[in-house]
Amino acid sequence: xxxxxxxxxxxxxxxxxxxxxxxxxxxxxxxxxxxxxxxxxxxxxxxxxxxxxxxxxxxxxxxxxxxxxxxxxxxxxxxxxxxxxxxxxxxxxxxxxxxxxxxxxxxxxxxxxxxxxxxxxxxxxxxxxxxxxxxxxxxxxxxxxxxxxxxxxxxxxxxxxxxxxxxxxxxxxxxxxxxxxxxxxxxxxxxxxxxxxxxxxxxxxxxxxxxxxxxxxxx
Amino acid sequence: xxxxxxxxxxxxxxxxxxxxxxxxxxxxxxxxxxxxxxxxxxxxxxxxxxxxxxxxxxxxxxxxxxxxxxxxxxxxxxxxxxxxxxxxxxxxxxxxxxxxxxxxxxxxxxxxxxxxxxxxxxxxxxxxxxxxxxxxxxxxxxxxxxxxxxxxxxxxxxxxxxxxxxxxxxxxxxxxxxxxxxxxxxxxxxxxxxxxxxxxxxxxxxxxxxxxxxxxxxxxxxxxxxxxxxxxxxxxxxxxxxxxxxxxxxxxxxxxxxxxxxxxxxxxxxxxxxxxxxxxxxxxxxxxxxxxxxxxxxxxxxxxxxxxxxxxxxxxxxxxxxxxxxxxxxxxxxxxxxxxxxx
Numbered sequence: 001x002x003x004x005x006x007x008x009x010x011x012x013x014x015x016x017x018x019x020x021x022x023x024x025x026x027x028x029x030x031x032x033x034x035x036x037x038x039x040x041x042x043x044x045x046x047x048x049x050x051x052x053x054x055x056x057x058x059x060x061x062x063x064x065x066x067x068x069x070x071x072x073x074x075x076x077x078x079x080x081x082x083x084x085x086x087x088x089x090x091x092x093x094x095x096x097x098x099x100x101x102x103x104x105x106x107x108x109x110x111x112x113x114x115x116x117x118x119x120x121x122x123x124x125x126x127x128x129x130x131x132x133x134x135x136x137x138x139x140x141x142x143x144x145x146x147x148x149x150x151x152x153x154x155x156x157x158x159x160x161x162x163x164x165x166x167x168x169x170x171x172x173x174x175x176x177x178x179x180x181x182x183x184x185x186x187x188x189x190x191x192x193x194x195x196x197x198x199x200x201x202x203x204x205x206x207x208x209x210x211x212x213x214x215x216x217x218x219x
Numbered sequence: 220x221x222x223x224x225x226x227x228x229x230x231x232x233x234x235x236x237x238x239x240x241x242x243x244x245x246x247x248x249x250x251x252x253x254x255x256x257x258x259x260x261x262x263x264x265x266x267x268x269x270x271x272x273x274x275x276x277x278x279x280x281x282x283x284x285x286x287x288x289x290x291x292x293x294x295x296x297x298x299x300x301x302x303x304x305x306x307x308x309x310x311x312x313x314x315x316x317x318x319x320x321x322x323x324x325x326x327x328x329x330x331x332x333x334x335x336x337x338x339x340x341x342x343x344x345x346x347x348x349x350x351x352x353x354x355x356x357x358x359x360x361x362x363x364x365x366x367x368x369x370x371x372x373x374x375x376x377x378x379x380x381x382x383x384x385x386x387x388x389x390x391x392x393x394x395x396x397x398x399x400x401x402x403x404x405x406x407x408x409x410x411x412x413x414x415x416x417x418x419x420x421x422x423x424x425x426x427x428x429x430x431x432x433x434x435x436x437x438x439x440x441x442x443x444x445x446x447x448x449x450x451x452x453x454x455x456x457x458x459x460x461x462x463x464x465x466x467x468x469x470x471x472x473x474x475x476x477x478x479x480x481x482x483x484x485x486x487x488x489x490x491x492x493x494x495x496x497x498x499x500x501x502x503x504x505x506x507x508x509x510x511x512x513x514x515x516x517x518x519x520x521x522x523x524x525x526x527x528x529x530x531x532x533x534x535x536x537x538x539x540x541x542x543x544x545x546x547x548x549x550x551x552x553x554x555x556x557x558x559x560x561x562x
Contacts, residue, residue: 044297047293047294051290055281055286056286060275060279063279064277064279072279076289077292081296084297084300085296129275129276130273130276131273167275171275173239194230198226198230199226202224202226206224
């Protein structure tokens with residue numbers, strides 16, 4: 001708070017700092033496999049950890065498929081209940097998030113078929129729509145909003161399943177393998193689909209290159 | 220077909236992992252990679268910005284009540300499943316911790332579990348100290364089921380088990396508390412001249428010794444804040460915070476921006492019209508680095524605004540340096556601020 005004007009060197013607490021960079025965001029992500037096996041052995045703490053970390057993330061993902069939020073919430077709760085009941089029979093899991101996403105998607109689709117609800121599948125509005133909001137790391141320059149809208153428009157012209165892949169991949173941070181499991185296809189297909197989506201985007205962006213570059217350089 | 224723009228990086232899994240979830244190894248790898256491919260530096264920057272910007276257009280939030288009732292239901296199911304569930308008091312407190320603010324639920328719970336034979340166990344009380352250095356955060360579970368998120372450069376001490384029907388902890392630095400409800404044993408946090416008393420709620424306490432203020436900000440429930448010298452007591456509600464300014468000898472109550480104050484817990488760093496000097500001290504604390512300023516023209520009072528989520532330091536430095544107009548070197552744990560080259 002009070003910089004020493006003479007030395008222009010900040011050492012506010014006078015502590016020599018020892019901790020490594022970037023332990024910051026990963027700390028909690030470690031050892032998910034261990035947490036999973038603890039959960040399987042009946043640890044309540046592991047269950048709470050999984051719920052706290054993923055319940056709302058999984059809920060949000062589920063809500064991308066249908067407007068019936070209550071139905072999605074029922075599915076999420078059923079999913080967790082079944083996990084508890086069958087915990088000993090579940091296999092090893094490397095990514096808890098990947099597992100939950102795959103399971104909730106299956107559940108939502110299965111149930112929808114059963115109760116004969118119409119699920120809007122491809123190219124329809126509202127499914128996995130992507131937003132590129134202004135203001136992330138903003139530096140307060142005006143005029144960025146319109147440009148963001150342009151990119152947003154292009155991305156949302158992609159088919160819904162491609163948007164889903166992009167969100168899982170970019171936003172949720174899942175791997176190709178995890179996404180392939182969710183879609184129940186080979187990893188290679190996911191790679192191809194991602195490539196196609198990005199390729200298409202790239203072509204459109206190039207047509208608008210100057211505009212886009214200004215945007216991307218300033219966010 | 221060769222395409223050599225930023226989308227090429229977006230196809231690369233290793234790259235995505237690095238941006239979304241960096242660790243020391245990937246940092247090392249990509250820094251080296253950029254050093255040997257300087258011509259791609261700009262594409263990498265664009266790809267990173269792009270990645271950080273993409274999000275769901277329709278974010279569906281789980282409301283608090285659903286979240287809590289869902290969790291409570293699962294715990295019940297879990298308990299009924301574990302055949303040899305021994306209803307020790309330990310287990311009871313764990314449950315209380317989980318139900319936290321669902322007071323009614325706890326009440327019912329205590330009717331069921333309280334009568335179980337008391338566990339007679341002689342435990343010598345011991346003093347526990349949990350401490351984070353700069354660049355670290357830690358989540359601490361207290362013996363009563365409360366959870367404490369300890370921010371960087373902070374210290375929490377308490378006696379285990381809690382003594383005298385009080386749950387007393389001492390805090391230096393910053394922490395977010397989710398206190399398990401227990402009407403019989405108030406939870407008291409001592410931080411300098413300010414003490415905070417609650418029964419069960421969640422709130423943030425910021426009391427870094429190098430800052431001339433202590434701030435208590437409430438997320439849920441009611442919190443009582445007490446200033447020792449004057450015996451002043453204020454009660455604050457959700458979205459309110461009580462601030463003590465050094466030298467003023469009084470607590471003042473105001474509202475606050477949740478993300479700005481509590482966002483650190485979820486990896487969000489927000490600067491809101493913050494003078495560069497404070498931006499720098501904040502980054503030093505969060506990332507455990509040291510700044511050296513090698514730029515006579517740098518205006519430390521210049522204000523900066525920006526929001527970052529789970530961002531590696533380099534990305535924040537890029538944003539700040541661009542806005543304020545300086546160059547920098549990031550070398551291990553030293554950030555050197557230099558004059559802008561081409562001016």
